[in-house]
Amino acid sequence: MELSWAEGSMSCRSRGCFPPGPLRCLVQGRWHGQIVDNAVTRKNKQPDTIRHLFAQVDDISGSFSVSFQAHLASHYKLPPHMPDAALSKQLVGLGLPVPEHIPHAISVSLPLWTDAVDHELGLDRVLNALQAGYPRFFIHHDIRRLAEVCQAAHALTSSERCMLFPSQKAANLCRNFVADQALKQLGCQLGVENQCRMVTFDVFSSQQSTAFVGQTDCRLRVFVLFVPDDRIFQIAHTFWQHTGLGISSRFANRCLRLLGSDSASKANPILTIVSQLPSPHISPRTGPCRYIFKPSSQISSTIINPTPITPEDESATSYDQERYGPNLSVQFSCAAKLSLRCRIVDILQETATTANTSFSETNLKHSIRGTGKLTEDNVYLYPSGMSSIFFAHQIAMTVHSQIQPNKPMGKSICFGFPYTDTLKIIEKWGPGAHFFGHGETEDLQSLEQLLEHNDLIGDPKIVALFCEFPSNPLLKSPDLIRIRNLADRYGFLVIIDVTIGNFWNVEVLPFTDILVCSLTKIFSGEGNVMGGSLIVNPKSKFFDLSKAILDGDGSYKEGIYEDVYFGEDAICMERNSRDFLSRVEKINQNTMKLCKYLRELKASDPHQLIIDINYPRFTTPENYEACRRKPGGGYGGLFSITFASPKAAHTFYDSLETYKGPSLGTNFTLASPYVILAHFKRLEWAAKYGVDANLIRVSVGLEDEETLLQTFKLALDQAMLASKM
Numbered sequence: 001m002e003l004s005w006a007e008g009s010m011s012c013r014s015r016g017c018f019p020p021g022p023l024r025c026l027v028q029g030r031w032h033g034q035i036v037d038n039a040v041t042r043k044n045k046q047p048d049t050i051r052h053l054f055a056q057v058d059d060i061s062g063s064f065s066v067s068f069q070a071h072l073a074s075h076y077k078l079p080p081h082m083p084d085a086a087l088s089k090q091l092v093g094l095g096l097p098v099p100e101h102i103p104h105a106i107s108v109s110l111p112l113w114t115d116a117v118d119h120e121l122g123l124d125r126v127l128n129a130l131q132a133g134y135p136r137f138f139i140h141h142d143i144r145r146l147a148e149v150c151q152a153a154h155a156l157t158s159s160e161r162c163m164l165f166p167s168q169k170a171a172n173l174c175r176n177f178v179a180d181q182a183l184k185q186l187g188c189q190l191g192v193e194n195q196c197r198m199v200t201f202d203v204f205s206s207q208q209s210t211a212f213v214g215q216t217d218c219r220l221r222v223f224v225l226f227v228p229d230d231r232i233f234q235i236a237h238t239f240w241q242h243t244g245l246g247i248s249s250r251f252a253n254r255c256l257r258l259l260g261s262d263s264a265s266k267a268n269p270i271l272t273i274v275s276q277l278p279s280p281h282i283s284p285r286t287g288p289c290r291y292i293f294k295p296s297s298q299i300s301s302t303i304i305n306p307t308p309i310t311p312e313d314e315s316a317t318s319y320d321q322e323r324y325g326p327n328l329s330v331q332f333s334c335a336a337k338l339s340l341r342c343r344i345v346d347i348l349q350e351t352a353t354t355a356n357t358s359f360s361e362t363n364l365k366h367s368i369r370g371t372g373k374l375t376e377d378n379v380y381l382y383p384s385g386m387s388s389i390f391f392a393h394q395i396a397m398t399v400h401s402q403i404q405p406n407k408p409m410g411k412s413i414c415f416g417f418p419y420t421d422t423l424k425i426i427e428k429w430g431p432g433a434h435f436f437g438h439g440e441t442e443d444l445q446s447l448e449q450l451l452e453h454n455d456l457i458g459d460p461k462i463v464a465l466f467c468e469f470p471s472n473p474l475l476k477s478p479d480l481i482r483i484r485n486l487a488d489r490y491g492f493l494v495i496i497d498v499t500i501g502n503f504w505n506v507e508v509l510p511f512t513d514i515l516v517c518s519l520t521k522i523f524s525g526e527g528n529v530m531g532g533s534l535i536v537n538p539k540s541k542f543f544d545l546s547k548a549i550l551d552g553d554g555s556y557k558e559g560i561y562e563d564v565y566f567g568e569d570a571i572c573m574e575r576n577s578r579d580f581l582s583r584v585e586k587i588n589q590n591t592m593k594l595c596k597y598l599r600e601l602k603a604s605d606p607h608q609l610i611i612d613i614n615y616p617r618f619t620t621p622e623n624y625e626a627c628r629r630k631p632g633g634g635y636g637g638l639f640s641i642t643f644a645s646p647k648a649a650h651t652f653y654d655s656l657e658t659y660k661g662p663s664l665g666t667n668f669t670l671a672s673p674y675v676i677l678a679h680f681k682r683l684e685w686a687a688k689y690g691v692d693a694n695l696i697r698v699s700v701g702l703e704d705e706e707t708l709l710q711t712f713k714l715a716l717d718q719a720m721l722a723s724k725m
Helices: 047-055 068-075 113-121 141-154 168-186 230-243 249-260 311-324 330-348 385-403 420-428 441-457 480-490 543-551 567-604 621-625 646-655 674-687 705-724
Strands: 002-005 008-013 161-165 197-203 220-227 270-275 379-382 412-415 433-436 464-468 493-497 514-518 532-536 610-614 638-643 670-672 695-699
Touching (some): 141 161, 141 197, 141 249, 161 168, 168 220, 168 230, 220 230, 220 249, 230 385, 249 567, 330 379, 330 567, 379 385, 385 464, 385 493, 385 514, 385 532, 385 543, 412 420, 420 433, 420 464, 433 441, 464 480, 532 543, 567 610, 567 638, 567 705, 638 646, 674 695
Parallel strands (some): 412 433, 412 464, 464 493, 493 514
Antiparallel strands (some): 002 008, 197 270, 379 532, 514 532, 610 638, 638 695
């Protein structure tokens, strides 16, 4: 239906299965001189109701509320944050957030190669300079401040440390992991789990901070896992890193603001001890964990000195709004999550002709394995990409245990060289992994031989195959057609990480049972929020069982899925992703032009400065083309360069006048000495799979093409000069 009002116009579409509530949310908004072009609403909603709701959509600080017309005019015609017109020589100094001055930045500046090396060596000159970092590796200062509050209130000894989680299940998963790994790594036979205790930390205030006007419930609950000492804390932090299940920096910031919104005598946060005894032990190697928690006596205490909130803290939200454009009000967090799920579905079902107008009702192409239609009910949001991978693995193991309840569980396959924590999850939870690190034809042949051998001698069946499309950092694309055929023949799940390919460039859902994607990367683009998604393919033969495991049905009445994606993170993600398609198109163009230039340079260079340029257009191109969206899909914004010598690699990196640090998929170009940061302790092992220490990974942004070309040319000239000395 089309609705036209005097205040503005908006094309709307009705969809089935509406949840209760006044507004499902924006599905797609574009910044480029357009009004928001889609709203999804209940069929019986009248324009007056929608107008009233949009009049309430204000900035998150609650500092203003506008009419429908003014809201659209002043809020939805803003351009997205674009990188500076010219890349400056020293964008950000060592240890500063990338981008600079962003309170929730997910990258940190490592401008020199030696900075990255010294970071991995743990040298004070780098560690002491860090003001930010990738959230699963670096504990944000707001999270540290909140942990200090918790420790001050309830640590039993001076050696106790704590980790903060958004749910009881997540905290207990960590406790079980700590007990399992303490035995393996430290030889602790008994007592570690008994020394880990859980405390719930309820934070609320009788008065709202000005930053949260419009929110009806200011109570937040943190689940605090206390561990006995620093050694065990390092294991707990490994869980945080692998699974991405810790609280977010926005979550911690909100808690701190609530604590500091009143005087100490009025804030009265509540600490409730849930249990100082361990939950029944379930090893993380036995498959998905389920927990039943009995009520316990409650003990309350008051924080004497809540952390004060500085004027700088209070201004952070308004700065974020001014730089990036408006958020929905915090009261719309549920609508923002629904919007994200709908947006993902619509992008996956989009056609090239409608990509830049409105969303279509196009179905996925038909599969011989089923006739189900993808809906937002098949999309699950997680606080990070790794948490979606973690739970995809949990689903796969549970599927196996239900289909073959009386048989031992086999290992899973990691096909191709993956992001480091994906392999760690498969290795540390469940029976382990078969690793096929090259991910090409020979590995497929070896995989098929393994499957045939297991079937012949009656070994436990393979649980699942994990792969990336394409892979990080070599940009290899596996043969999904052949993998799908093997999966159907031998009965294992296929789980594909499409973070690098992204939802628009490639169509891989027909080949997978579960699709995972880090929303932190290009879907967001701004580098200021984390998020992940898990999509259950409705055409998978495991669909019904997977949904039952997630949602709860019969023996899975509780379900393993819980929505722990913090509302403010979802709101920020919803805002950032409104112009996803137009950004992908521009980044595709920039990266292709840059890679063509580099390939031409490599071909004409008699000195062979560059060994290889890895990009899906040129790396395993047949496999990528088989899944590239046609027409419209490109080759993405990530590539990597392998240099012939350390000197050339170091000089190029140091001379490159872009942002430099971890992460990818940003709206600004971001370079990284990826192998140093991800595999510093296993460089020889990585090199066996073609992942060389002299590799530099580049995530291309939205900058002007000619500016990018000139920037890379200057850095390559310096590398050439250095290699001749």
